Amino acid sequence: MENHNYFVYILSSNSWTLYIWVTNNLERRIQEHKKWQVDWFTKKYGCNKLVYFENWWDINWAITREKQLKWWKRFRKEELIISINPMWEDLSQKWF
Numbered sequence: 272m273e274n275h276n277y278f279v280y281i282l283s284s285n286s287w288t289l290y291i292w293v294t295n296n297l298e299r300r301i302q303e304h305k306k307w308q309v310d311w312f313t314k315k316y317g318c319n320k321l322v323y324f325e326n327w328w329d330i331n332w333a334i335t336r337e338k339q340l341k342w343w344k345r346f347r348k349e350e351l352i353i354s355i356n357p358m359w360e361d362l363s364q365k366w367f
Contacts, residue, residue, distance in 0.1 A: 277333035284317040
């Protein structure tokens with residue numbers, strides 16, 4: 272089986288709503304979120320600020336991790352974000 276890059280990512284809105292998903296092209300996917308081209312949830316709640324992401328080589332591991340994060344309680348998700356992004360900055364800010 273060939274390895275690829277897969278990303279589990281967390282978006283935040285200005286009102287602190289979180290959105291967790293997986294993609295094989297993080298930069299393209301974030302650009303789609305910023306242009307409101309994907310997913311009704313991110314449009315409805317204004318989630319377009321990349322606050323956390325992880326890189327995985329296997330899609331099955333990435334999906335497993337995505338599901339794990341979705342089941343975590345809010346405070347645990349916040350701790351994860353703060354561990355690499357204490358100011359909740361948009362990590363994609365310099366990409367576009």
